[in-house]
Each structure stands twice: as structure tokens, then as C-alpha cells.
Amino acid sequence: MGVVVLAGTRKGLFLLESDEARREWELRGPFLTGWMVFHAVVDPRDGVVHAATNNDVYGASVHRSADRGESWTRAEELGLPEDSGLTLEKAWHVEPGRPGEDGRLWLGAAPGVLFRTDDGGETWAPVDGIVRHETRERWYPGAGGMCCHSIALDPDEPERMYVGISAAGVFRSDDGGETFTPANRGTAADFLPDPFPELGQCVHKLLVHPARPERLWQQNHCGVYRSDDRGESWERLEGNGLPSGFGFPLALDHRDPDAAFVVPEESSENRVTPNGRLGVYRTRDGGASWELLTDGLPQPAWGAVMREGFSSDRLDPAGIYLGTQSGSLFVSPDAGETWLEAASQLPPILSVEAAEWS
């Protein structure tokens, strides 16, 4: 069994491959040259690599490769209907469907839109439940555009899914993606007149825990949060070891629902590592306390980690993967205890995903 890390960069996609020890890494690429790869993922159902790709001249697309990056096919149909008044700006995140949902994947994109494919990525249909959401006029773009960057599927309930959009907030669907309702109670929007509105929150990353799907974790513009009731309510978690509630990336330990990893930044106004210390903050008690993990990471370092630049694998112990804007890919094969630099001097890393392939 091998492990692959997909590092999407501003200048194409790189693949890093290793064995289960995850200590020696071999770099391949770049693939998709000329494209900014906002996110790339291996579909665990068939091994196909899907990439959300963007180009300043040629727009947004989704590419897929059935041969581990050697050749790529571009989506045939991807766009927004004219009567929506919207045009596609950026492709942000590809989320494979569940086992048994053959051919189905989801794509989050800007301006705050969601697509679904049922043919493995050849044609993508806009999801009206988000594209025509009744509250859309109250959504505003964050600094990175109005991006739908998080798509979280409940692994046990085929009708339940969540999306995170900046700055519209978290939305949940209980009918397979037909309709979505805001799920932001308890999350702050300090930049709005009402700091706890129904929607308008700037969620930065949203994940559902695969072993306890009623539990969600969220890194927000205004704090780190956990929900134990499918997003009905949220509890703010920082102030107990975290130097800042501001940050973008978030990762989970697939075996331990009480564990989460974040990489905070000093503040919204100064988006660098707090005190120049590049490190991962880990909780193992549901967010009650956080510890800083830096063993093997360079110090000092004012690196920035993008919202998709952080991920975990499903091995035991969990591997944690961190890609920086300065082009380094750091790997921890032991759930954050120690780190090694698997690659350096890559283009700025936008996204990191880990997968197993045989």
C-alpha cells in the first residue's frame, strides 16, 4: 500500500508518494502546468484524481486523471445558467460522493455556488438549492471571493450534507442537496452589526467527523468551533491554549472524534504565524485544550497555510500534511508529534490532500 499526497499549487499539481511509514517521499510533477490547482483529491471509489483548476485567462475548470496524473481530461460542461445572473469565477473544492453513489461528485465554486456530477466529472450541473438560495442577496464575498470551499457529506445519512461558503456561512441539507438551511447558531460574525446573525458568517473550513458524523468542526474568521448536533448549535473553543481564533486550515484524526488540528494566524489584520512560530495546534479533548506541536518545523517562520493546505490521512497513527505559501510540504507521520519536510521550493501551495493507493 502506498500513500500519495496531492499538492495543488499556483503552478500546477505535484504528487508525493511514500509507503506506510511516510518518512521517505518521492516527488512527481508538475502536472496540469499553467493551471492553479485550488484543490485535488483522489476518489477512493475508483482512484481517479480530480482537480479544481483555475487560470487567469481561460477561467475555471475541473480536470480528472484515471492514470495517476499522466493524462488529464477536462470537464465538458461547467457553467451557471443565464437566468441566475451569475457566471463561474473559480473552482474551489471537489468532494467525491459516498461509496455506492457511482459517478457522483460535488464541486464548490465561486461565486458561492455548488455543482454536482453524476457521470464522474464530465458534466457538472448547478445545484439550485445553493445557486438560487433565497438568502443569496445577503451573502458577501470574503477576501478570496465568495467561495464555496467546504463540502462535507454525512457518511451514514445519504440525504445529509453541509457546505461552507465565505461569507455566507454553513448550510445543511437533509434532502440530498435539494434544499439548504443556514446552520450558524453560536458562530460569530464580528464584522457585522449583529455579531450573531442567522447567516453571513465567514466560515474558513468545515469538516464532519467520519466516525461521529453528528460532530462538525469549523475554523472560522471569528474562532474555532465544534458542533455536536449536526450544526444546530456551535461552541467556541479557543482561549485555552490557542494564541488566536483566526486561521484557515483544519484537519481531523479520522479515528478520534475528540481530536482536531488547526494552524492559527496572528489576526485578520496580520495573517502570519503567531509570534513567528510555525506550528500545529492539536486538541485531543474536543477543544477544551490545545497544545502546540513544532518538532521538526522550521523556526522562526512566518508562513501562511491556505484553507485547503492542510490535511490528514486515514492511517494509524494519523498522518498530518501541511503545505505552505513558501512552497514547503511538511509531513507528520505520527499525528503531529514530529515533522519532516517532504518537499521544498515548490510554487506556493494552495491545497494538500492525502490518499492511499495500492
Next chain:
Amino acid sequence: MVVVLLPSLLAAEAGGRRRFELEAPTVGEALRALPVANLVFDERGALRPLVNVYVDGVDARDREGLATALTGGEEIRLVAAIAGG
């Protein structure tokens, strides 16, 4: 018959093919016949603003744009405007 020449990224998306020969009455029709049409045009069918089209060396925008008539023998060159970083 006209010739359409693609820049490298579009050629890569067209399976490595940089040169196309095709029959088309207008510049727009010629571009829509390309296998990379959905990169050249947006979902409204509008030419993406940073794609420049030269017909025998003249910017199509200085002629009649996509409606520029082709009589045969023209060389259409697509060039990505300078952008990005």
C-alpha cells in the same frame, strides 16, 4: 479552409495539437469548432476578455470581432493576454 493556431496551454488541452484546419464562415464559428471552445468562451458564449484573437496578424477586435467574415486561407492566432503572476 482556415488555420487556427493555439497557444501552448490550449494545445495541451487539445491533446497536444496546436494547429487546426477547419471550415468556418466567421471567426466566432471557427473558434466554437475547437475542442477547447469552453476555455476560449465563458458559459454565456462570450469570448474571455484576456483571450486575444488575431486574424492574419490583425486584432479581430479592430475588425468585426467574432463576426469577422472568413473567406478562406486566413490564419487565426489565439494569444493569451499578459496577465497573472
